[in-house]
Amino acid sequence: MDNLKDMKDEVLVMTNASDGNTPHVVERIGQDGSLKTRPLAKAKPDGDFLKIDRSESILESFFSNFKRQFDNPSDFRFYHLPAELLANAKELAALFRNPEENKEMLGEYRLEPEQYATKQAEELKQASATDESAPQQSTKWGMEQVDWQQLARMGITPESLGEIGTARLLNGHESAVLNLKTNFEGIKIETPACIRLVESPDGKPVLNIECCKQRPELDYYFGNEIPDRLMKENLLKTHNAGSTIDLTIAGGKEETCLLSLNPKTNRLHHIPVSEIKIPSEINGVTLTENQRLDLSFGRSVLVENMWSERHQKHYDARLQYNVCKGGFDYDFRGLNRKVEQGQSQSEQREIIIPKKLKGVDLTDEQVNALKAGKAAYVEGMSDGNGGTFNAYVRPNYEKMKFDFFRWNPDKSRKQSQGQTNEQPKQSAQTTSQNRRVRKSEKKGIGASL
Structure with a gap:
């Protein structure tokens, strides 16, 4: 199929029942989860808005803390909307002000915060399931094992991380972008960065800090050229290369690796394919050999009929190995839209x-x-x-x-x-x-x- 392009740049639209469902377009999400918005009626397609097709991790962090941040979260509704449609902003605004009358039309564009919370829940479940040596501990490390004094000197506390943020840190997952504060020879320095705990040779957690870059470098990685344009497009769109690449990293040895882009820090990460361990079963579904092989080579694989303990129901998702997470991305897009037989x-x-x-x-x-x-x-x-x-x-x-x-x-x-x-x-x-x-x-x- 000679298909030139789809309208893939999408913006995040929100409404609040308490102000008459006046729609606003999100310009950015702050580190504390706050939103900067602009009225939809005044928006234009070339405006500087948050593009959510490349910022899914931001949405995960935001929606996971959404219920904790707002007194009445059910008053809010969120939608994804192709940026091109902002050319008709005034007409669209009228649709959003009457959500019940336009329920069928707007329903296809609606975002469910619970969906993103499910993704983080599955990641936390993955991490805790691997720690078989401590079955009664819900996280990889305990609070007492973390050097909170070191973190406090950088302005980070359990309270500032929040319940989910602290749980992610204790499971070895990367934090959201934080504003780290340091003092160098009397000069106060603040820098955006992500933190995570990594395991030292003696089994203790050690703090790892990854500072944010202004933009990703996709042409070279540790001196290795990345010539594949499709791979670069995949890194920007899904944050995963989608295929393998041969890299020479240490000792002059060439290895076949996977690449992923950390969208929060704009830094690339790699892992040799030989070090990837794909489980034989994921959430109650036994993977075929072809599925395991495709996952180990970085491809996106549809896994059907997985079981969610939290929601007590089966679900489908496309899984793809993410080097930065050391686990899988769960992509639910398009899988919950089923067309009845005989209906176009x-x-x-x-x-x-x-x-x-x-x-x-x-x-x-x-x-x-x-x-x-x-x-x-x-x-x-x-x-x-x-x-x-x-x-x-x-x-x-x-x-x-x-x-x-x-x-x-x-x-x-x-x-x-x-x-x-x-x-x-x-x-x-x-x-x-x-x-x-x-x-x-x-x-x-x-x-x-």
Whole structure:
């Protein structure tokens, strides 16, 4: 499928029943869990908002502390929304103010805080399950084993970490981004960093500090070039390379490794494939040899019918090994949207159709085609890098986004070629419809699978 791009940049929208469900777009989440927002009605697609497709770990930390931070958490609702739709911000604001009337439409965009709490619960369960030597202890280390005086000198206390943050630290997991305070020769220094406890040779916990970088370095890692563009795209999107890479790290020995990006610190981490231990069973499901092999090579694997003790029900998730966590990422996106037999996707879900798409005002004919779930040919769309491109656009009801195609996906390629040849010739900045697009031509346009 020649699929040019889906609208993958999404923003976080929140409403509060106590103020009439006036929608706000989240600009950033503070270290203390506070939110900086802007009214949705005043938002624009090019605004500087939190992009949640690449910041899932931030959402995990925020939602895990959400109920503790607010007196009436049930008053709040959260939604993920393609940034492109902010071009119709005023119309959207009216939808969010009436959540019950627009329940079916908004339901497909709603985020459930419980989902992210489940991910952290599964990670904590994984860590505690590995400590068979201390079955009655819920964490890897006890509070008395941690040098809290050392942490206090940096402004970190159990109270500032919170219950979940402290439990993660005691299980060897990395903290959220903290503002560490130090004093160097009388000069007070504050730096954003993450902390975690690692096991020393004598079995005691030792503090490890990882300072944050302004941006990730994805071209080289310890002198090793990372030439694979898809690998870099995966690191930015999912924080995992998605495949193996041969690295020469220590002693001049080349090893096949996995790479993951820590989105909180923007630093890469690696592990040799030979050191990865994939369990034979995860949450009540026995893995096949192919599943274990795929996981050890960094691929995303669908595991179905896992059991959640906390919720007392089965669930499905895509698992992928994350080097930074030393365990698995759980991806639930799209797995809870089931279509009843004999009912089409367009009948089951509704996508908000914008009046303007990537800088182009859509005609009534194009809007009606998209509302009907059909492809519409749109010319002169912005690629985000100063160029334009032409493509067939069609709603993707599974991802609740739009897909972009070189050929008309509603027809055979032969028919589509004939139809495309009748379209006006494109400018030098646009993409030819008759051949496969090279990545260098797409610039900011990423192919969605």
